[in-house]
Amino acid sequence: MEVNRTYTEQHKILVATDCIVFGFDEGVLKLLVFKRRINPFMGEWSLIGSFVDEEESVTEAARRVLLQFTGLENIFLKELKAYSDVDRDPGARCISIGQYALIRINEYDKEQVERHGAKWFAVDELPEMVLDHNKMISDALDRLKEKARRKPLGFELLPEKFTIPQLQNLYEAIYQRKLDDRNFRKKLLSFGLLIKLDEKDKTSSKKGAFLYRFDHDKYKNLEESGFNFVL
Amino acid sequence: MEVNRTYTEQHKILVATDCIVFGFDEGVLKLLVFKRRINPFMGEWSLIGSFVDEEESVTEAARRVLLQFTGLENIFLKELKAYSDVDRDPGARCISIGQYALIRINEYDKEQVERHGAKWFAVDELPEMVLDHNKMISDALDRLKEKARRKPLGFELLPEKFTIPQLQNLYEAIYQRKLDDRNFRKKLLSFGLLIKLDEKDKTSSKKGAFLYRFDHDKYKNLEESGFNFVL
DNA sequence: CCAAAAGTGTTCGTCCTACACCCATGT
DNA sequence: ACATGGGTGTAGGACGAACACTTTTGG
Numbered sequence: 001m002e003v004n005r006t007y008t009e010q011h012k013i014l015v016a017t018d019c020i021v022f023g024f025d026e027g028v029l030k031l032l033v034f035k036r037r038i039n040p041f042m043g044e045w046s047l048i049g050s051f052v053d054e055e056e057s058v059t060e061a062a063r064r065v066l067l068q069f070t071g072l073e074n075i076f077l078k079e080l081k082a083y084s085d086v087d088r089d090p091g092a093r094c095i096s097i098g099q100y101a102l103i104r105i106n107e108y109d110k111e112q113v114e115r116h117g118a119k120w121f122a123v124d125e126l127p128e129m130v131l132d133h134n135k136m137i138s139d140a141l142d143r144l145k146e147k148a149r150r151k152p153l154g155f156e157l158l159p160e161k162f163t164i165p166q167l168q169n170l171y172e173a174i175y176q177r178k179l180d181d182r183n184f185r186k187k188l189l190s191f192g193l194l195i196k197l198d199e200k201d202k203t204s205s206k207k208g209a210f211l212y213r214f215d216h217d218k219y220k221n222l223e224e225s226g227f228n229f230v231l
Numbered sequence: 232m233e234v235n236r237t238y239t240e241q242h243k244i245l246v247a248t249d250c251i252v253f254g255f256d257e258g259v260l261k262l263l264v265f266k267r268r269i270n271p272f273m274g275e276w277s278l279i280g281s282f283v284d285e286e287e288s289v290t291e292a293a294r295r296v297l298l299q300f301t302g303l304e305n306i307f308l309k310e311l312k313a314y315s316d317v318d319r320d321p322g323a324r325c326i327s328i329g330q331y332a333l334i335r336i337n338e339y340d341k342e343q344v345e346r347h348g349a350k351w352f353a354v355d356e357l358p359e360m361v362l363d364h365n366k367m368i369s370d371a372l373d374r375l376k377e378k379a380r381r382k383p384l385g386f387e388l389l390p391e392k393f394t395i396p397q398l399q400n401l402y403e404a405i406y407q408r409k410l411d412d413r414n415f416r417k418k419l420l421s422f423g424l425l426i427k428l429d430e431k432d433k434t435s436s437k438k439g440a441f442l443y444r445f446d447h448d449k450y451k452n453l454e455e456s457g458f459n460f461v462l
Numbered sequence: 463c464c465a466a467a468a469g470t471g472t473t474c475g476t477c478c479t480a481c482a483c484c485c486a487t488g489t
Numbered sequence: 490a491c492a493t494g495g496g497t498g499t500a501g502g503a504c505g506a507a508c509a510c511t512t513t514t515g516g
Binding site: 396417439 | 497
């Protein structure tokens with residue numbers, strides 16, 4: 001807090017939050033975007049977001065918007081960074097806190113998404129976006145790549161029950177390269193964090209692949225005692 | 232940007248930035264704090280910071296304050312996160328973007344620091360601070376520990392010319408544990424990023440230790456080609 | 463019976479860890 | 490001559506990377 005200036009003498013600024021919403025669908029990493037409904041740039045592609053209201057934190061604002069657009073609560077959500085260049089928004093001086101969210105693409109409410117004019121784009125087929133939203137997305141992708149290696153984020157993008165080949169596909173989509181089947185499986189199982197179920201998923205092969213669940217509780221415990229998930 | 236609301240209908244919010252300023256002095260990791268000069272909590276210990284003005288970004292605001300307090304430009308500065316709880320500041324609704332800075336404690340302007348009533352505290356002897364500043368500090372320490380392992384941040388806290396034992400002391404102060412001399416030296420030199428000088432520093436031993444410089448240019452190049460600094 | 467994906471072990475090299483002694487110098 | 494911190498090498502174990510074939514089953 002600066003020397004010799006009181007609160008009331010200060011400039012207030014518009015504060016927004018924009019969500020970079022990742023989903024994983026059919027082997028492809030996707031982003032949820034929608035057509036902006038205010039000027040300037042009405043009708044152009046934009047991240048979903050909102051101004052931060054007086055009686056809510058930035059996180060609460062983001063959760064409010066995510067609920068509105070997808071019908072989901074308890075979404076995985078992390079702060080990316082603040083975008084505060086003076087001229088970033090020609091509409092008005094406005095600071096935006098970027099946040100990235102990971103959602104299970106099989107769980108969201110399709111009707112709500114459509115009603116808001118939102119659409120999923122593959123991350124490598126994104127349109128031009130308004131303001132600095134393309135930059136936010138590229139920052140979020142970098143962050144996702146970095147974090148997915150060290151934290152079990154991936155599971156937030158898959159259904160509760162998933163197969164090892166599905167998980168591998170996801171990581172291949174994030175890292176943009178092929179991984180070795182045997183090493184991937186070995187490494188993952190070595191953590192002892194996957195619970196093997198009795199069911200198989202036969203949607204992608206005749207043989208069928210066993211389903212697993214991620215043991216979130218066990219992970220929490222291990223993490224507290226200094227365990228490091230590294231893929 | 233939210234549906235159906237124009238910019239002018241929105242609430243503006245006070246935006247501040249607070250700097251967690253690290254320095255390394257005589258084997259101890261320290262933080263620069265000062266006595267707050269506005270109410271509420273005038274006279275209590277606070278991080279140095281400022282409100283963000285209309286014509287500056289958050290980063291620019293932080294650099295302005297850092298220059299004011301220490302006389303230094305080109306300080307290493309990274310965003311930590313946004314603190315936006317509605318009730319975090321009883322003075323007014325105010326969002327603060329925390330940022331951490333690393334400075335060379337031998338370079339700052341002592342007079343300026345004193346004139347602003349600022350003071351260095353060892354990180355494990357910090358006083359009670361105003362608002363959520365203790366939380367910001369603990370977040371910044373966690374971030375520093377995490378980042379120092381993967382990025383060559385340490386060099387930002389030492390003079391341009393430093394000895395390997397000094398560097399090791401710094402990492403021991405950050406990680407709060409003793410490291411093995413031989414392994415530490417071997418690992419560091421193996422990167423080929425330290426330039427050995429012909430001078431010795433004799434301030435801490437009779438034999439004297441060779442001085443080194445960090446090769447920032449070479450690091451930039453290596454980093455771009457996917458090199459990972461890991462200590 | 464064939465196509466297509468699931469599942470399984472071993473070897474090799476690299477990197478991390480642990481560990482103890484000699485060197486140079488100022489007092 | 491001695492106290493103090495600077496500087497050096499090696500051996501063992503753990504972990505990551507590379508690599509190919511068998512199994513299951515629906516059509």
